[in-house]
Amino acid sequence: MCFHYACADFTFPLLPHDKALTLIGLLGFDGVDIGLFQDRSHIQPSMIKGRADICGRLLKAKTNAAGVVVADVFLQSHTDFAAKAINHPSASVRQETRRQFLETLEYANACGSRHVTCLPGVTYENDEGSLSRCHEELAWRVEEAKSAGITLGVEPHLGSIADTPEKARELVRRVPGLTLTLDYTHFTKIGMPDAEIEPLMAYASHFHARGAKPGALQTVLPENTIDYSRVMQNMKQTGYRGFIGIEYIWMEWENCNRSDNISESLMLMGLLKEAEDRYEKT
Numbered sequence: 001m002c003f004h005y006a007c008a009d010f011t012f013p014l015l016p017h018d019k020a021l022t023l024i025g026l027l028g029f030d031g032v033d034i035g036l037f038q039d040r041s042h043i044q045p046s047m048i049k050g051r052a053d054i055c056g057r058l059l060k061a062k063t064n065a066a067g068v069v070v071a072d073v074f075l076q077s078h079t080d081f082a083a084k085a086i087n088h089p090s091a092s093v094r095q096e097t098r099r100q101f102l103e104t105l106e107y108a109n110a111c112g113s114r115h116v117t118c119l120p121g122v123t124y125e126n127d128e129g130s131l132s133r134c135h136e137e138l139a140w141r142v143e144e145a146k147s148a149g150i151t152l153g154v155e156p157h158l159g160s161i162a163d164t165p166e167k168a169r170e171l172v173r174r175v176p177g178l179t180l181t182l183d184y185t186h187f188t189k190i191g192m193p194d195a196e197i198e199p200l201m202a203y204a205s206h207f208h209a210r211g212a213k214p215g216a217l218q219t220v221l222p223e224n225t226i227d228y229s230r231v232m233q234n235m236k237q238t239g240y241r242g243f244i245g246i247e248y249i250w251m252e253w254e255n256c257n258r259s260d261n262i263s264e265s266l267m268l269m270g271l272l273k274e275a276e277d278r279y280e281k282t
Contacts, residue, residue, distance in 0.1 A: 003235070003276055005269050006031035006071035006245040010041050011261050013250055017042040021066040027266060031071030032063060033245045034113070036104060039079050040251070045100045052103040056110020063111065070113035071243040072153075072181070072206050075104045081159050086141070087121035087133035094137065101141055105148040115206055115242070116145060117181040120154040120162045120171060134161050135174050142177040153181035153205045158190065165197050172203045179205035183247070184226050185212035194227050201231075201238045208247040209268060217254040221267050228268070232275035244272060 007029040012020040020042065024032050035041035036048075048055040063070055077084035077097055086097050101118065108116050118141065121134040138154065145152040156168035165187065172178045182204040187197050191214040209231075211224035234240075246268055248261040 002280075003272075004030040004071070004243050005272070006033050006068075006243045007265055008033040008035060008245060008247045008249070009043075010035035010037065011246075011248050011250065011265060013040075013042070018062060021062055021068065023262075025066035025068045027262070029068060029246070029269070031069045031243055031245075032066075033072045033074060033243075033247065034059070034070055034111070035074050035076075036107070037074070037076040037079075038084075045075065045077060045103070048103060048107050052106040053110045056107040059107075059111040070108070070111045071245060072115045072117055073104055073108045073111070073113050074117040074155075074181075075100065076119060081119065082122045082124070085121045086118065086137040087124075087130055087161070089124060089127055089129070089133075094133075098137075098140070102144065105145060105150055108150055109148055114149065115151050115153065117153045117155055117206060120156065120160050120168075122159065123161050130161060134171070138171070138175045138178055142175060146177060151179060151205045152177075153179045155181040155183055155208070156200070157183070157186045165192070165200055168200055169203065179203055181206040181208065183208035184231070185210055185217050188212040188226055189215065189217045191215075194230060198231070198234050201234050201240060204238075204240060204242065206242045207235075207240070207244050209244055209272065210246065210248045211259075211264065211268065218248065218256045218259065220259050221264055221271070228272055229275040229278075232272060233279055236279045 007024045009020050038044050123130045156162035162168040162171050180203045182200050184197050211219045211221045213219050213225040246265045248264050249256045
């Protein structure tokens with residue numbers, strides 16, 4: 001199989017960005033997942049506005065120095081999922097999110113990433129157009145990404161319009177060319193078994209991994225209930241070829257500031273590589 005492993009830069013928010021990239025390289029990762037999150041990551045959409053190419057080339061120089069490549073650029077336009085969702089009822093908000101997306105594609109190309117992730121949108125109360133606007137906006141993004149030579153993935157998550165595996169699967173079926181940035185933990189938290197989530201691997205172009213259990217979006221590996229050995233077997237069976245992104249975060253939200261992210265990232269990568277080696281021999 002020979003998978004490549006990435007670590008998120010937002011795993012280490014207390015470090016200056018240069019040092020976070022250096023640390024990720026020193027930990028033995030092949031790549032870095034860049035968080036482009038407004039008001040909560042090292043690099044934010046507002047920081048690259050009007051200068052995406054310059055900022056992207058600067059990032060590429062930094063990742064080259066750290067010995068890693070950019071595996072994914074993950075765009076989030078607001079800390080509130082609904083405030084600037086891609087399917088927002090306001091046309092002016094949708095126009096702004098489209099502008100940000102185009103700049104993200106330019107940024108990704110300049111930093112050498114061939115993959116961009118965005119959120120799928122939300123269901124607005126008393127709004128029958130939420131789903132149709134979601135399909136329209138994602139279809140536009142797929143075409144723009146394709147023109148830029150980039151694969152687009154959306155991350156199904158709790159609170160989104162794709163908050164179940166069934167809805168996520170239907171979304172990729174309704175939007176040709178769309179893929180998933182798959183993260184079991186959003187569904188594990190609500191007690192969903194791996195078997196109900198794993199069919200989504202067939203649609204995945206990027207993967208997020210961390211420890212999780214029912215009731216906890218993120219936890220230490222000894223408490224983790226996701227069978228990552230089974231995940232690796234599923235990757236082999238479905239022919240998955242994307243990066244595996246180790247995505248521990250450190251923030252008060254969901255009590256995600258209670259783990260040693262260096263140790264947890266290394267242990268999980270080690271576990272995944274061991275499983276990879278086992279299935280490579282079968």
